[in-house]
Amino acid sequence: MAGGTYFFTVNLLERYPNDLLVRHIDLLRSVVTKVRQKRPFHIDAWVVLPDHLHCVWTLPPGDDDFSNRWRLIKQRFSKALPITERRSKVRIACGERGLWQRRFWEHVIRDDRDYATHIDYCHINPLKHGYVQQVADWPYSTFHRYVERGLYPLHWAGKGETTDGLELEEYRDNCLR
Template sequence: MYEYRKLTIEQKAELVEYRLSQGYPPHSPPHEVRDKQFYLLTVACYEHKCHINTASRRQQLLDIIFNKFCASGEQQRSAEALTTNLRICAWVILPNHYHLLVQVVNFDVLSDLFRRIHGLVSRQWNIEDNVTKRQIWYRWSDHAIRSERHYYATINYIHYNPVKHGLVKSPYDWVESSVHWYLQVCGRQWLRDCWTEYPVRDYGSDWDNF
């Protein structure tokens, strides 16, 4: 989105024409890889503004995600939260974006799930802030998980994200993260070993401008 704004009117027209000629939406990148089992899903607030700016909003969004994603409607936070279509394996909710690591059976359900989730919270938050027709969400992106190493590095990336963005000094200090579920179920040593064996390094370093 941000690079697009820097283009001239002619360059924008050429880019849109090319995307349409390829059968892509005019502005949003296509979700090309749909046949993998695991995906990292990332959702950003419009213009990266911090609309998820309170603990209560982050908790509310997390509750709704699990409620909508989980066929049973249960609010249980666990990597075993199953639906007919997906399983949530890891998560983190930050002030202006969030990440989910999911196991997907039917990729095509994701767009509808996000529309329902974001529509619900957008209406409520706009009412709370006494604004109308404010765009809160930009779009969602997906990154297919390629290997076991990629999978565990993604878990580490998700848990480290609050530290990466300077919100806390330790992943354990951020409440809206699955690191606490893994700490309870797998133990601190498992998390340490996972971090050592599957380091984050520069994972996701070029994603902040999407």
């Protein structure tokens, strides 16, 4: 879908325990900024967790090449770090690092409801994984921009809060079904 809006999940190869993405958040931000300068896209939502990230991007009209954008982000991030990870013989033979899973998961956003669900999913993810007691406490998220714009209340989906009339536990269970 050229120029569409997409949801992505991108994982580190070794997920647990691994805090690589938040430990090197400034590098990740810099790499994303540089890739966006050469291959523009709009960041609708983004959350970076210790071992994976979720985001929603809108690509320019006529452009559906998110794969090369992700390739560049992963490649530049990896090249900026020293090689300390365990690498398989196959990865070594292919000249690959052992930081990222080779693939990523993408989903084409179909409508406004789908868009809102995936934006919410990005923002609630640190709470879902137990990193924080309320979404506002997670620093590596576009949630804070949404609060500044008045799109979310500061304490949205916090401990004891409800979301769309659902108890938080039920909301977590229903996200992305």
